[in-house]
Amino acid sequence: MIMEKKRMDCPFLPPGWKKEEVIRKSGLSAGKSDVYYYSPTGKKFRSKPQLSRYLGNSVDLGCFDFRTGKMVPSKLQMKNKQRRNENLSINKGKPDLNTALPIRQTASIFKQPVTKVVNHPGNKVKTDLQRATEQPRQLFWEKRLNGLKASDITEEVLRTMELPKGLTSVGPDTSDETLLSAIASALHMSSSPITGQTSSAAEKNPAIWLNTSQPLCKAFLVTDQDIREQELKVIQARRCLEDALMADGLARTAESRRDSDHKAA
């Protein structure tokens, strides 16, 4: 009974994707197995990088185990956590400069086909340039960011940010936390100005009028006073960073001196 060579439907993949495991039956590596995936069009994939290239940079396969075809949030994350804590003691940790949004990907790692109907009689979709060109997106996708908090390497949650007065959320979730996530991610991902929801209709019925390229907050005004206050905060933060870097540098040189003393002895 050799079932291994059959192309299997994979429950974690969209319909049409197949997974195949082939056992090597001769040679030095006999008994080892190779895993292949087949796209709905029949294209064969024999490695994670190849799959990643095909799917584009928008999909993070970091937690995807190619061999089993399952998402593995536990393994990689656990290792990173342990590593970080170990490295903390020897002061080798580098700051995490990755600005990609840490959105959990539970359902499927692959792009799902989206049907966009644009030929209703008299519809305004195709004349509305912005809606026509933007990527389809979930209306309230920012809700998925709930519960995510900035933390330092000791995993202490950092002080939460206080939102300025005048920022009000739009949508079913009115918590400050979601509002903060929505604005922060908009600032990270959008190259165009963040204005909030400029249509007042969005407040009444966001499910219809929400502009998904803008965060879930009402339109707001930024005053000169706001800008001055923010500049002050940035200057203070830079001073703190400068002090910290200076102290770190001193600590490192002191440590390396101690090390070389040890070796000399």
Next chain:
DNA sequence: GTTCTCGGCCG
């Protein structure tokens, strides 16, 4: 030509 298969490199 394409597809299959195993070797072997490299992290």
Next chain:
DNA sequence: CGGCCGAGAAC
């Protein structure tokens, strides 16, 4: 040790 990919074998 296992993922990944090159390249020869097979078709």
